[in-house]
Amino acid sequence: MASSSLSLLLLLFILASLLSASTVAYNVSYDSRSLIINGHRKLLISAAIHYPRSVPAMWPGLVDLAKKGGVDVIETYVFWNGHELSPDNYYFGGRYDLVKFCKIVQQAGMYLILRIGPFVAAEWNFGGVPVWLHYVPGTVFRTDNEPFKHYMQKFMTYIVNMMKKEKLFASQGGPIILAQVENEYGFYETAYGEGGKRYAQWSASMAVAQNTGVPWIMCQQFDPPDTVIDTCNSFYCDNFKPISPHKPKFWTENWPGWFKTFGASDPHRPPEDVAFSVARFFQKGGSLQNYYMYHGGTNFGRTSGGPFITTSYDYDAPIDEYGLARCPKWGHLKDLHRSIKLCEHALLNGEPSLLSLGPSQEADVYEDPTGACTAFISNMDDKNDKTVVFRNTSYYLPAWSVSILPDCKNVVFNTAKVGSQTSVVEMIPTDLQPSATSPNKDLKGVQWDVFVEKAGAWDTADFTKNGLVDHINTTKDTTDYLWYTTSLHVDETEEFLKNGRSPMLLVESKGHAMHVFVNKKLQASASGNGTVSRFKFTSPISLKAGNNEIALLSMTVGLQNAGAFYEWIGAGPTSVRIEGLKNGTVDLSTSIWTYKIGLQGEHLRIYDTNNLNAVKWESTPEPPKQQPLTWYKAVVDSPPGNEPIGLDMMHMGKGLAWLNGEEIGRYWPRKASKYEICVQKCDYRGKFSPNKCNTGCGEPTQRWYHVPRSWFKPSGNILVIFEEKGGDPTQIRFSARKVSNVCSHISEDHPSFYSESLQKSSTGEYSNKATVSLKCPTNKQISAVKFASFGDPVGTCGSYARGQCHDPNSVLVVGKVCLHKNDCELELSKKNFDMELCPSLVKKLAVEVVCS
Numbered sequence: 001m002a003s004s005s006l007s008l009l010l011l012l013f014i015l016a017s018l019l020s021a022s023t024v025a026y027n028v029s030y031d032s033r034s035l036i037i038n039g040h041r042k043l044l045i046s047a048a049i050h051y052p053r054s055v056p057a058m059w060p061g062l063v064d065l066a067k068k069g070g071v072d073v074i075e076t077y078v079f080w081n082g083h084e085l086s087p088d089n090y091y092f093g094g095r096y097d098l099v100k101f102c103k104i105v106q107q108a109g110m111y112l113i114l115r116i117g118p119f120v121a122a123e124w125n126f127g128g129v130p131v132w133l134h135y136v137p138g139t140v141f142r143t144d145n146e147p148f149k150h151y152m153q154k155f156m157t158y159i160v161n162m163m164k165k166e167k168l169f170a171s172q173g174g175p176i177i178l179a180q181v182e183n184e185y186g187f188y189e190t191a192y193g194e195g196g197k198r199y200a201q202w203s204a205s206m207a208v209a210q211n212t213g214v215p216w217i218m219c220q221q222f223d224p225p226d227t228v229i230d231t232c233n234s235f236y237c238d239n240f241k242p243i244s245p246h247k248p249k250f251w252t253e254n255w256p257g258w259f260k261t262f263g264a265s266d267p268h269r270p271p272e273d274v275a276f277s278v279a280r281f282f283q284k285g286g287s288l289q290n291y292y293m294y295h296g297g298t299n300f301g302r303t304s305g306g307p308f309i310t311t312s313y314d315y316d317a318p319i320d321e322y323g324l325a326r327c328p329k330w331g332h333l334k335d336l337h338r339s340i341k342l343c344e345h346a347l348l349n350g351e352p353s354l355l356s357l358g359p360s361q362e363a364d365v366y367e368d369p370t371g372a373c374t375a376f377i378s379n380m381d382d383k384n385d386k387t388v389v390f391r392n393t394s395y396y397l398p399a400w401s402v403s404i405l406p407d408c409k410n411v412v413f414n415t416a417k418v419g420s421q422t423s424v425v426e427m428i429p430t431d432l433q434p435s436a437t438s439p440n441k442d443l444k445g446v447q448w449d450v451f452v453e454k455a456g457a458w459d460t461a462d463f464t465k466n467g468l469v470d471h472i473n474t475t476k477d478t479t480d481y482l483w484y485t486t487s488l489h490v491d492e493t494e495e496f497l498k499n500g501r502s503p504m505l506l507v508e509s510k511g512h513a514m515h516v517f518v519n520k521k522l523q524a525s526a527s528g529n530g531t532v533s534r535f536k537f538t539s540p541i542s543l544k545a546g547n548n549e550i551a552l553l554s555m556t557v558g559l560q561n562a563g564a565f566y567e568w569i570g571a572g573p574t575s576v577r578i579e580g581l582k583n584g585t586v587d588l589s590t591s592i593w594t595y596k597i598g599l600q601g602e603h604l605r606i607y608d609t610n611n612l613n614a615v616k617w618e619s620t621p622e623p624p625k626q627q628p629l630t631w632y633k634a635v636v637d638s639p640p641g642n643e644p645i646g647l648d649m650m651h652m653g654k655g656l657a658w659l660n661g662e663e664i665g666r667y668w669p670r671k672a673s674k675y676e677i678c679v680q681k682c683d684y685r686g687k688f689s690p691n692k693c694n695t696g697c698g699e700p701t702q703r704w705y706h707v708p709r710s711w712f713k714p715s716g717n718i719l720v721i722f723e724e725k726g727g728d729p730t731q732i733r734f735s736a737r738k739v740s741n742v743c744s745h746i747s748e749d750h751p752s753f754y755s756e757s758l759q760k761s762s763t764g765e766y767s768n769k770a771t772v773s774l775k776c777p778t779n780k781q782i783s784a785v786k787f788a789s790f791g792d793p794v795g796t797c798g799s800y801a802r803g804q805c806h807d808p809n810s811v812l813v814v815g816k817v818c819l820h821k822n823d824c825e826l827e828l829s830k831k832n833f834d835m836e837l838c839p840s841l842v843k844k845l846a847v848e849v850v851c852s
């Protein structure tokens with residue numbers, strides 16, 4: 001054979017091995033410092049994205065946006081109750097297509113952490129454990145209990161085998177580098193006594209015996225066996241130490257925000273503090289950090305737990321519920337990740353030394369034998385900025401911040417200095433557009449067809465019983481709704497019939513919410529909240545002489561998702577009394593009650609596009625408003641454009657919504673009390689807690705409900721709403737989520753590293769020209785410069801104003817560089833601005849541009 005064809009063969013062979021590189025097995029192990037992949041220590045940034053909290057059409061975009069944000073690993077829980085619908089009846093379609101999700105991560109060239117649990121908490125219904133398991137006789141969750149362990153092991157094995165079959169573990173060339181068993185058991189273990197201890201040990205052994213070839217983790221586990229790695233979940237994990245000195249320091253949950261509950265205000269965690277916590281963690285020897293959540297997404301249908309967790313699971317995460325980068329959080333963390341990555345080698349292989357630079361100031365320095373040096377300098381003072389001297393150089397550190405010096409000399413990043421852009425995001429309403437296929441397309445606005453539920457047992461009762469039963473034990477969570485109906489005879493001689501003084505109804509309930517109907521009329525509504533599920537209330541009711549029907553519609557709003565013995569927490573009324581009758585107080589708690597599980601519309605699945613005709617819908621030109629127990633149906637066109645869509649339910653009461661049979665979820669524009677504590681501007685300095693930086697006091701906790709674009713057809717979409725207590729359907733709108741403007745505000749001494757184009761120069765020095773970067777969404781251009789001032793501008797994005805010092809060419813220069821482009825970069829140098837202006841000031845550039 002000629003040598004040229006030999007080398008061609010060789011070339012082909014090399015090419016073939018390169019192409020298949022992603023499916024070649026690789027070795028994941030660890031030492032006390034980090035994970036070791038194919039013999040190399042790895043510093044890893046991970047991002048939680050839960051597959052059922054978005055839709056398959058969004059997965060590639062979310063994973064890609066995480067990768068662009070400097071993330072190496074995607075992390076997800078596995079949601080048992082979404083997969084094992086009844087014993088041995090598995091589902092992996094649609095949003096639950098776990099294998100598809102894993103392969104999207106793999107194709108993006110990223111790693112995956114699979115937290116199988118299968119208990120996951122996660123603000124997810126029942127913590128992810130199927131409700132049916134609670135009703136397998138003798139079962140107690142999360143302890144040394146045979147039925148629980150049997151079903152847990154069966155599911156764990158099922159998932160592991162499925163992953164093995166698809167070659168998804170690293171040991172098979174797949175993306176999975178770590179797997180988790182159980183979840184945050186440490187806090188509850190003692191409540192289960194010796195059984196708890198045995199269960200924790202059993203869980204670890206059972207997992208390790210699965211033989212996946214990758215290490216197992218247990219988060220917040222305080223007595224982990226040596227076969228697993230215990231990891232930290234918190235807002236800060238710099239002080240965390242794994243129990244064994246042979247384990248690396250991993251952070252499985254850094255919460256960049258917090259979840260919301262219906263009726264409470266909206267928590268935000270400032271990007272400067274998230275970055276501070278991450279930098280501190282790596283400063284103090286951490287090597288793997290996961291954002292929980294990086295994209296929170298949506299609790300579609302009835303998947304939210306709590307109780308009272310909202311349908312939105314936005315979490316104030318770097319990628320918002322709708323899949324858009326949340327800026328500046330996303331960009332600031334991206335800059336942070338790039339800066340930390342520059343330090344990877346020295347951090348993981350260097351010898352650490354700690355230097356005190358003041359009472360709350362310190363430097364951690366990592367130097368390796370090759371002379372590479374990296375330093376993190378922090379100022380933990382939560383009020384005062386500070387200048388410190390490190391290696392004979394002065395460094396100015398804002399309060400509560402960390403500076404990163406990849407070469408022990410130049411600061412490339414400070415956690416408190418946000419250089420990345422801020423986006424202004426708006427929800428732009430569009431009227432619902434009737435579809436050509438709808439019957440009265442000539443009408444102005446959409447036509448709503450109506451079906452009204454009967455209050456009380458709407459058909460043959462499911463059962464009749466003396467006394468009040470537990471709600472969850474009765475519905476087994478097949479529905480939110482349970483009707484409790486009884487009757488009360490009122491004698492004609494009752495005084496109140498003459499003097500008009502209404503008798504009072506007194507109800508006590510374990511939760512979560514209730515509407516009271518007397519003789520088919522809504523009399524009262526009440527509910528608990530995310531802090532206290534129980535509630536009691538007193539309400540006047542109108543009774544008539546003779547027989548009265550009292551019908552309570554009791555509701556769950558997501559089942560308990562965590563806590564010791566959480567599966568035993570019940571719901572529903574425990575006491576029903578009436579005061580103000582001749583006899584004094586009449587206790588109905590022990591009366592005969594008839595029970596009906598769920599609504600008629602639910603039984604007939606009238607939201608399902610195949611079953612729409614199971615009831616007779618009334619077509620009326622004007623739909624009824626403020627009418628309880630009403631189903632509404634409309635045929636609508638897809639909203640124009642391609643922005644993500646939220647359904648505006650501001651003017652509705654409470655209920656459920658579907659599009660084309662897909663479950664949008666529970667809606668409830670319940671307002672946060674205006675007496676809660678909210679902030680105008682959040683002070684990032686100091687320890688964060690979930691209530692520190694809330695907004696939305698006095699406003700609905702959740703007004704918009706995400707309807708994924710992939711659920712829409714161009715025309716003929718069926719929108720179905722079930723309204724419990726009364727609302728105005730004519731006010732329902734689709735709102736498009738748009739980035740209208742972007743802003744940037746940085747000073748001339750800003751570390752320049754965040755700019756993509758600026759790397760180490762040929763002389764090995766980092767450029768120190770501060771640079772502004774602006775970027776509109778894909779397919780949008782910078783169409784106008786709304787504001788630009790180089791000098792000492794004041795204000796925040798949306799309300800910038802000139803200060804005393806202003807370069808008059810600012811707008812012109814920004815326009816010249818940026819107009820009609822999707823993105824642009826501007827150096828704060830004399831090329832662009834008058835650097836001699838106001839020489840005593842550290843000057844800043846503030847810019848706001850319009851994207852269209």
Ligand SMILES: *[C@@H]1O[C@H](CO)[C@@H](O)[C@H](O)[C@H]1NC(C)=O
Nearest residue numbers: 027028029030036038039040
């Ligand atoms: C994986 O790497 C570890 C440590 O580097 C080593 O001890 C182990 O033998 C390797 N395993 C395989 C299957 O190569």
Ligand SMILES: *[C@@H]1O[C@H](CO)[C@@H](O)[C@H](O)[C@H]1NC(C)=O
Nearest residue numbers: 263264528529530531532673
């Ligand atoms: C929840 O309800 C409890 C008891 O009624 C009340 O004290 C608390 O303020 C409520 N919390 C919120 C956030 O509304």
Ligand SMILES: *[C@@H]1O[C@H](CO)[C@@H](O)[C@H](O)[C@H]1NC(C)=O
Nearest residue numbers: 389390391392393394408409
């Ligand atoms: C700092 O300055 C002192 C005195 O000028 C010098 O002796 C020392 O070597 C310097 N240290 C470093 C790290 O440059």
Ligand SMILES: *[C@@H]1O[C@H](CO)[C@@H](O)[C@H](O)[C@H]1NC(C)=O
Nearest residue numbers: 469470472473568569570571
């Ligand atoms: C539900 O039923 C089970 C078994 O019948 C019982 O042990 C449990 O106490 C009930 N739960 C509640 C909250 O009433």
Ligand SMILES: *[C@@H]1O[C@H](CO)[C@@H](O)[C@H](O)[C@H]1NC(C)=O
Nearest residue numbers: 488489490491581582583586
């Ligand atoms: C009131 O008391 C009388 C006599 O004890 C009894 O017959 C009647 O049923 C009671 N009425 C109600 C509404 O409980």
